[in-house]
Amino acid sequence: MPEKLIVIGGGTAGTSVALHVRKKAPDMDITIFTKDKHTAYSPCGIPFVLSGQVSSFEELIMHDVQNYKDQCIDVQTNTEVTAIDLPSKSIIANGKQFCYDKLVIATGSLSLIPQIPGTDKKGVYILRSLDDGQKVKDAMNNAKKAVIVGAGPTGLEIATAFIKVGIDTTVVEKAPYVLPCMLDPDMASPVQNHLEDLGVKVMTGFSLGSINGSDNVEFVTIGKEVVTADLVILCTGTMPSTCLSRQAGIGVGETEGIKVDSAMRVAENVYAAGDCVEVMNCITNRPCLSPRGSSAVMQAKVVAENVCGGSMVFGPVLHPTICLVGDLQVGSVGVTSNVAKNAELTPVEGKAKGLTRSSYYPEAKKINIKLLFFEKRLIGAQVISEEGAKERIDALSLVIKSGMTAQQMLMAETCYAPPMSAIVDVLTLALEDVIDL
């Protein structure tokens, strides 16, 4: 009898595990259970369908069910797993018991809903599934004024989409600056300026007080202000989806994510991957969450390898993150100054502004970079530019992992040609700002 693998969750982590296992174990019997009607899609793409840059939600679906069938992976859509029974190595779905040899929990995350009056009014949305996306897309047709709650990457990408189609948009953020999980205040400031130049109203340091209206949302309160709105989007973060696991006696950590060992193992023959797990932060050495598609893909690879008898390790994370706010690519990796200080790693800063091309070359873009060092080694970086920020964040992710010192970084050579770079790269300027640290 072939070994039987059950994967709970049809998102990026779950489907990636199944596809990787199929490559390594052609005979394994693989079933994915998902309560969604779609298999893995790209939730990160939803704001760009709303903006019209991507033409339809269907384009965000990575593979359809048939594609999995073609690889002998059984996908049970619209099927919620209601119990895991570890002792009998089985799960319950649709009232039926299914046995496994290996189990992978990839139950993802849930949106956090602010505990304020009125979140149930018509016109108030969260954005998780493609169905959510479609509802918001439909609502945009008649919307005049929107309030977006939360100035994280998704909130700001949606704000950009709304303003683009002519909806009067306000963003409310309880932190004193935008993108607080990615940036320091001084780097957040040009991003906020850019949003305001686009026409977005940004209210930082405020929480949403209430959502009001008879049936549909009509206005919200923000501090003492009353802001009229016919569309409210809640982008107030996520939490690991762990009810099923906790009911089965599986432990969660201080972040509420499922506790796994470095092999992403929960218990014998049971693994977890994706937004539902707790991982370790590479800089602070403290538990953290890493609810990102690229992290899910890496974790899935580790789980698949280990499901098939390997011994691969998922290391601590650096969270390289990039988002597009209007025309600005905004990226960060490692820790912000706040996170560093909370972990008692008081950082030394190197900052520089430069250009992405020779100053005389057309369309040279401004680039703004901030590096954080602790004991001569990079622990965080923030980059803002209209081009090349993603590749720079990836580079700095590699640098942090390598353990290079600032001095060693400064000695590395950068390439130069007028249409693509300045003769002295902005990274070099930022390093020179810090080099006597």
Added chain:
Amino acid sequence: MPEKLIVIGGGTAGTSVALHVRKKAPDMDITIFTKDKHTAYSPCGIPFVLSGQVSSFEELIMHDVQNYKDQCIDVQTNTEVTAIDLPSKSIIANGKQFCYDKLVIATGSLSLIPQIPGTDKKGVYILRSLDDGQKVKDAMNNAKKAVIVGAGPTGLEIATAFIKVGIDTTVVEKAPYVLPCMLDPDMASPVQNHLEDLGVKVMTGFSLGSINGSDNVEFVTIGKEVVTADLVILCTGTMPSTCLSRQAGIGVGETEGIKVDSAMRVAENVYAAGDCVEVMNCITNRPCLSPRGSSAVMQAKVVAENVCGGSMVFGPVLHPTICLVGDLQVGSVGVTSNVAKNAELTPVEGKAKGLTRSSYYPEAKKINIKLLFFEKRLIGAQVISEEGAKERIDALSLVIKSGMTAQQMLMAETCYAPPMSAIVDVLTLALEDVIDL
């Protein structure tokens, strides 16, 4: 009396030394001698003035003479230094003797002219100075057919400029593929295809035989072919300009570049920097030349530090290089397969093709990457894409310097957002191609 610094050469290396020294030593008496009528300009920008993307040659001049005067740096333009006398610590320029306490030789490089008949005909150009650039720009007005000799970065950038303004253009390259100093044949092939798609005729594996015509060039011979041409550009490489140094008894190495120690010192109180010096290759540990603006800037910093009493070291080079061929950014760092094999470092290859954005995102660009490993460590990389290649080459330059293994590289995280990246980066795919090495 303030110390007296004489810098021979007003290019990137020479002027950068002067500017850095001025910052560190406000009282130093600094004179730059240059036989050119301009101070440092960006020769790399010339092809983009020819193409019309940059509007004038004046824009390529980094600082004018007044700018140096404002910083109390005396610049003697149109002034050739004809002798260096080390024992008396003096130089001769315009028949007059000038004494120095510290001397910096930054005499740059000379174009190599193929030893064939007809290089003196009208319509045959090299492209070194802004005056050369202006002459070619003028000649382009009446040119119908051009031949470019040499398919290095400059040759291909000029070919792109010519074809853009409607000149029928042939590139001749004696190596069997284009960009032979940067790429392996398999990576050169898509670049050649792109040039041909743009309308450039590319003849690899051929040397120019002769340049013919009564007064002006009328045709050239390439192998057995006769190619009509009214414009010929020789982009057949450069050599260090060292006559002056050799006359003074200063030694040159096997590459014909001035021999310097790791502090860029030639002799007591005498330093050299830029295209005229021999440096070490970081991968092969053999002497090499590094005639690039970004290398000159780094060397200048080291020389300036040491002129001012410091003890800074210029390490072995990796030659990160980038050029724009039509729409393609083509970059490389470290060694090519050929150079590796000649140094008895038989490389293991990892190759991948991917996209720069999510496949559903508009204008996702193809990206093509090749990594070369020796004993599990990166020794070379080649990247071709319409976007982000420069930043990726810089990243891989850092990686080589860090000494990370392929496995460690694979464990580094990359960031993801649909408008700027694929969920699995092409670097990861190339590493997976090689990871069982």
